[in-house]
Amino acid sequence: MTDTVADAPVLVTSALPPTVTARHRRPVLLWVLAGAVTVLLALPVVYVVAQATKSGWSEIVRLVLRSFTLELVWNTARLSVAVTLACAVIGTTTAWFVERTDLPGRRLWAVVVVLPVAIPDFVVGFGWVSVTPSVHGFFGALLVMTLALYPLFYLPVAASFRGADPGQEEVARSLGLGRMATFRRVTLSQARPALLGGCVLVSLALLAEYGAFEILRYQTLTTEIFFESQRSYNIPVASSLSLILVVLSLAVLGGDAAARGRGRVARSARVARAGTVHRLGRWTVPSLLGFVALTVLALGVPIGVIVYWLFNSGTTTLPASTSMVGAALTTAGYAAGAGALATLLALPVALLAVRHPRRSTRVLERSTFIVQAIPGLIIALALVYFSIRGLRVFYQSSPLLILGYSIMFFPLALVAVRTSVAQAPVELEEVARSLGRRPLEVWWRVVLPLVGPGLAAAFSLVFLSTVTELTLTLVLVPTGVQTLATQFWAYTTNLSYGAAAPYAGLMIAIAVVPSYVLGRWFNRLPARTREPA
Amino acid sequence: MTGLDVRGLHKAFGPQPVLTGIDLGVPEGSLTAILGPSGSGKTTLLRVIAGFERADEGTVTVGGRLVENSHHALPPEQRGIGYVPQEGSLFPHLTVAANIAFGVRRPGRQRRRPKEEGVRRGGRRAGASTDLLLEMVGLTGLGSRYPHQLSGGQQQRVALARALAINPALVLLDEPFSSLDAGLRASVRADVQDVLRAEGITAVLVTHDQDEALSIADQVAVIRDGCIGQCGTPQELYDHPVDPDMAQFLGDANLVTATIDGSQVATPFGTLPIRVHGRSAATNGSVVALVRPEQLTLSIKASGNGMPGTVTRTQFHGHDTVITIEPTSAMPLAPAVIRDPTVDQHLITVRADGNLVVADGTPVEITAAGSVVTWPATS
Numbered sequence: 008m009t010d011t012v013a014d015a016p017v018l019v020t021s022a023l024p025p026t027v028t029a030r031h032r033r034p035v036l037l038w039v040l041a042g043a044v045t046v047l048l049a050l051p052v053v054y055v056v057a058q059a060t061k062s063g064w065s066e067i068v069r070l071v072l073r074s075f076t077l078e079l080v081w082n083t084a085r086l087s088v089a090v091t092l093a094c095a096v097i098g099t100t101t102a103w104f105v106e107r108t109d110l111p112g113r114r115l116w117a118v119v120v121v122l123p124v125a126i127p128d129f130v131v132g133f134g135w136v137s138v139t140p141s142v143h144g145f146f147g148a149l150l151v152m153t154l155a156l157y158p159l160f161y162l163p164v165a166a167s168f169r170g171a172d173p174g175q176e177e178v179a180r181s182l183g184l185g186r187m188a189t190f191r192r193v194t195l196s197q198a199r200p201a202l203l204g205g206c207v208l209v210s211l212a213l214l215a216e217y218g219a220f221e222i223l224r225y226q227t228l229t230t231e232i233f234f235e236s237q238r239s240y241n242i243p244v245a246s247s248l249s250l251i252l253v254v255l256s257l258a259v260l261g262g263d264a265a266a267r268g269r270g271r272v273a274r275s276a277r278v279a280r281a282g283t284v285h286r287l288g289r290w291t292v293p294s295l296l297g298f299v300a301l302t303v304l305a306l307g308v309p310i311g312v313i314v315y316w317l318f319n320s321g322t323t324t325l326p327a328s329t330s331m332v333g334a335a336l337t338t339a340g341y342a343a344g345a346g347a348l349a350t351l352l353a354l355p356v357a358l359l360a361v362r363h364p365r366r367s368t369r370v371l372e373r374s375t376f377i378v379q380a381i382p383g384l385i386i387a388l389a390l391v392y393f394s395i396r397g398l399r400v401f402y403q404s405s406p407l408l409i410l411g412y413s414i415m416f417f418p419l420a421l422v423a424v425r426t427s428v429a430q431a432p433v434e435l436e437e438v439a440r441s442l443g444r445r446p447l448e449v450w451w452r453v454v455l456p457l458v459g460p461g462l463a464a465a466f467s468l469v470f471l472s473t474v475t476e477l478t479l480t481l482v483l484v485p486t487g488v489q490t491l492a493t494q495f496w497a498y499t500t501n502l503s504y505g506a507a508a509p510y511a512g513l514m515i516a517i518a519v520v521p522s523y524v525l526g527r528w529f530n531r532l533p534a535r536t537r538e539p540a
Numbered sequence: 541m542t543g544l545d546v547r548g549l550h551k552a553f554g555p556q557p558v559l560t561g562i563d564l565g566v567p568e569g570s571l572t573a574i575l576g577p578s579g580s581g582k583t584t585l586l587r588v589i590a591g592f593e594r595a596d597e598g599t600v601t602v603g604g605r606l607v608e609n610s611h612h613a614l615p616p617e618q619r620g621i622g623y624v625p626q627e628g629s630l631f632p633h634l635t636v637a638a639n640i641a642f643g644v645r646r647p648g649r650q651r652r653r654p655k656e657e658g659v660r661r662g663g664r665r666a667g668a669s670t671d672l673l674l675e676m677v678g679l680t681g682l683g684s685r686y687p688h689q690l691s692g693g694q695q696q697r698v699a700l701a702r703a704l705a706i707n708p709a710l711v712l713l714d715e716p717f718s719s720l721d722a723g724l725r726a727s728v729r730a731d732v733q734d735v736l737r738a739e740g741i742t743a744v745l746v747t748h749d750q751d752e753a754l755s756i757a758d759q760v761a762v763i764r765d766g767c768i769g770q771c772g773t774p775q776e777l778y779d780h781p782v783d784p785d786m787a788q789f790l791g792d793a794n795l796v797t798a799t800i801d802g803s804q805v806a807t808p809f810g811t812l813p814i815r816v817h818g819r820s821a822a823t824n825g826s827v828v829a830l831v832r833p834e835q836l837t838l839s840i841k842a843s844g845n846g847m848p849g850t851v852t853r854t855q856f857h858g859h860d861t862v863i864t865i866e867p868t869s870a871m872p873l874a875p876a877v878i879r880d881p882t883v884d885q886h887l888i889t890v891r892a893d894g895n896l897v898v899a900d901g902t903p904v905e906i907t908a909a910g911s912v913v914t915w916p917a918t919s
């Protein structure tokens with residue numbers, strides 16, 4: 008360093024980038040992109056409202072008040088309540104046994120009780136119906152949907168039992184509460200957000216379900232909308248029923264928000280400590296039997312049926328393996344496309360919400376979650392509606408199907424992307440810049456390694472869900488294209504169970520790999536979040 | 541030559557002005573603490589110097605090289621300024637060694653840097669071994685660990701080593717010890733001070749802890765309302781605060797009304813000489829006087845020279861005891877000086893030896909020694 012420079016510091020302007028306008032940097036680009044995503048996600052809602060206003064409100068009121076419509080609503084509502092309750096009981100009980108008792112083989116059970124989530128609901132229905140046709144109607148639907156959906160309670164509740172502050176239970180005991188009272192008043196209330204989350208997931212899944220109910224011959228709003236729109240082309244009836252369905256789904260979300268607002272779960276202890284483990288003693292064997300029974304019913308029946316058909320059907324009813332490979336490749340291609348697109352769509356929204364936490368960005372982020380309440384069938388009908396009117400080229404095309412999947416599973420992608428974006432706080436980028444790295448290098452060496460696993464998880468979540476998606480696929484799949492789900496469905500509706508089974512088996516097999524990736528990612532999360540205190 | 545020179549720096553976030561004309565010079569090789577309450581803009585100042593935020597007006601010169609004026613700014617990666625953030629912000633996906641080596645370019649692969657190479661101070665410490673830096677911060681052998689396997693204090697040391705690895709012209713530390721436990725804080729602080737001093741590195745540390753600022757820094761700059769309120773050695777600041785607010789901010793202070801009498805000032809604790817300094821010397825008549833708690837002495841026997849009072853609270857700290865005394869007669873206080881609502885101004889604080897034991901309610905008499913700083917009573 009020479010003194011002349013120190014005396015007259017001269018800024019070498021040619022070496023500088025043109026004036027950096029970061030002075031009042033607003034994330035304009037992010038806002039534009041996130042806004043576009045939000046508009047895209049709002050299309051189904053726009054469709055429902057447009058349809059409703061077109062047919063006129065008096066007509067809608069007339070259709071809604073038909074006794075048949077009321078019966079559909081009653082069918083849908085009572086099944087939703089019954090299944091949600093049953094799932095809550097089974098999910099919470101199994102979670103408590105796995106997380107809080109000395110049940111033998113807890114680590115194995117923790118995996119086994121979650122597995123049914125990888126089996127599509129309509130495959131569970133198929134399994135039971137092919138065992139005995141007496142499984143149908145309300146109780147059939149109750150049985151099948153409970154067995155298919157209880158992991159949606161188990162997962163959040165088990166996580167909450169695992170993470171809950173054991174100090175609160177200890178304090179409750181020291182204040183004179185018994186075991187049961189402590190469980191009721193402390194443990195369950197700690198799990199309250201998880202229970203609410205489970206309720207939302209299960210009831211939304213029930214409102215949107217089509218395949219399983221069709222197999223079980225149980226009529227709900229969704230099955231009727233499918234019938235009216237795809238078979239009898241009675242669009243006014245389909246739209247008015249869609250309106251009711253969307254209102255019910257939004258009511259579920261709204262109820263959840265209202266219930267959540269009333270209680271806060273505070274966790275004061277910073278160091279994670281394992282909860283108290285209860286000794287089962289003489290209850291060990293009955294508890295184990297319960298777990299075995301649940302596994303047989305939820306996993307054994309559908310998987311057993313598939314395996315049975317694979318080995319016991321004549322070769323003539325087995326589909327040609329070439330068509331299976333073709334369908335599998337098509338399915339994987341669609342799923343990969345949907346995974347990539349949904350992850351991409353979620354990025355601007357997640358970046359905006361995490362990097363620029365303001366009231367406005369929070370509202371934007373929340374609004375995208377409304378799509379969660381829109382059944383896949385209605386998303387599909389909306390896309391058909393808009394493509395016929397606006398972009399005829401896209402009608403009955405693969406891109407439209409992939410877009411449909413991406414909209415439907417956007418909330419899944421957003422949750423994972425948001426978590427991963429939060430893994431790479433902006434401070435790390437600043438430090439990397441101060442250490443002499445240019446912005447692109449920083450993205451490559453810091454941001455991507457941190458965000459990457461989460462993006463992979465988002466991709467996998469959407470991939471997994473797309474492989475086993477049936478309803479939206481049936482409506483949007485281009486003519487002549489076969490996916491695993493459509494082939495399975497074609498054979499099942501012909502009652503060719505033997506021919507349908509291999510497709511179900513493949514679907515489950517393809518869905519298992521991403522589940523494994525996801526499991527590993529979620530297991531790695533705590534280690535990550537523990538760093539810099 | 542100055543290590544860092546900041547001139548007329550202005551910065552506003554939207555309509556909210558944060559920095560309103562900061563002037564600060566940091567001598568090369570010294571450690572300057574920027575002290576201020578939270579929200580005073582001290583972190584913003586640091587971020588402007590580092591290049592993470594643009595200044596609205598003003599210049600920043602590091603090691604004689606202008607890095608920012610109102611028209612142009614060097615991006616952070618071209619400033620050669622080491623940055624140690626509050627939480628360490630280690631890269632969680634890299635080992636300790638890889639974290640430290642993050643900014644180091646291997647010899648022969650150095651990026652071309654036209655027109656700057658000559659100006660830079662030394663350039664990056666290409667090849668300065670990670671092991672050497674680990675040893676410097678006392679973490680020999682931990683290079684293969686991941687950040688989450690380290691304690692908070694160890695993480696801070698790694699963050700410092702990582703900043704030093706690029707051989708920076710200046711190191712900025714943003715409240716680097718505030719997330720550590722009290723015991724750990726003192727030792728990490730001492731270690732960091734040793735490393736910075738041994739390497740002769742120009743450093744700026746931001747803190748809201750006056751003990752920390754006074755004990756670690758060569759120079760303390762108090763930031764207040766977006767400006768540097770006072771800047772000097774810790775001694776100067778403690779002994780010659782520019783106003784009563786500053787006096788209170790930099791430690792326990794008894795501010796009392798007193799009367800000037802020539803070069804003496806008559807305080808309730810007795811008549812004391814005036815410490816000649818700037819504006820305070822030019823006043824006459826009624827003034828506000830600063831008497832630090834350690835200047836006061838308690839006696840049980842009344843001599844009539846001091847101020848009588850009653851002990852209301854005794855806090856034993858081992859090395860000393862802080863005793864709070866309620867004066868027997870209402871004290872003449874200048875209300876204008878009392879802006880800090882957390883300080884009960886009608887009570888007198890005395891710092892005495894650790895072995896002094898006085899029961900609450902004991903009547904005592906307070907006398908003072910040393911000289912006092914005074915300000916006009918109307919300030």
